[in-house]
Amino acid sequence: xxxxxxxxxxxxxxxxxxxxxxxxxxxxxxxxxxxxxxxxxxxxxxxxxxxxxxxxxxxxxxxxxxxxxxxxxxxxxxxxxxxxxxxxxxxxxxxxxxxxxxxxxxxxxxxxxxxxxxxxxxxxxx
Numbered sequence: 001x002x003x004x005x006x007x008x009x010x011x012x013x014x015x016x017x018x019x020x021x022x023x024x025x026x027x028x029x030x031x032x033x034x035x036x037x038x039x040x041x042x043x044x045x046x047x048x049x050x051x052x053x054x055x056x057x058x059x060x061x062x063x064x065x066x067x068x069x070x071x072x073x074x075x076x077x078x079x080x081x082x083x084x085x086x087x088x089x090x091x092x093x094x095x096x097x098x099x100x101x102x103x104x105x106x107x108x109x110x111x112x113x114x115x116x117x118x119x120x121x122x123x124x125x126x
Contacts, residue, residue, distance in 0.1 A: 007082040009034060010044050014078055014121045017054065017066050024063035044082070051081035076116040 016033050017025060027045060031038040045064055048054045053073055054064050089105035 003079065003083060006044050006047075007079055009036060009041065010048060010078050010082050011075065011121075013041070013044065013048070014053065014073065015124055017064065018070065018121050018125050021066050021070060024057055024061065024065045026063045030064070047081055048078075051077075053078065053081060071120065071122040073121050074117050075119045075121070076113055078121070079116060 012034055013030055016030060027038045027042055030036075030045075031041045034041070045054065045056070049056050049064075052067065053070075055067055056062070056064055087106065088109055089102065091099045091102040093099060
């Protein structure tokens with residue numbers, strides 16, 4: 001099980017923004033903090049904007065900012081925004097209901113998701 005680099009950068013971007021929650025931050029600043037190409041980071045930021053996890057502002061005083069309820073954004077919210085909501089495990093035998101291996105794997109996945117849902121980005125700055 002491995003999340004994409006985009007998810008990794010999205011989580012780090014959200015943490016940087018949470019530490020500066022009262023400011024608009026430029027893509028250049030966010031990219032420099034993570035040693036990334038602004039072009040690559042812009043694609044990640046676009047997904048986060050579409051997901052409603054950040055807002056974008058154009059113009060001389062533009063940039064990106066967190067929404068008012070940003071304290072409630074969980075790790076799982078960002079992961080689902082970047083990765084989608086599909087299951088990590090699929091049974092190769094197509095025994096949907098009876099597969100005991102699938103039941104164990106899905107239960108483990110549910111526990112992990114519950115933990116990620118219970119951990120907010122804001123928890124890391126308190």
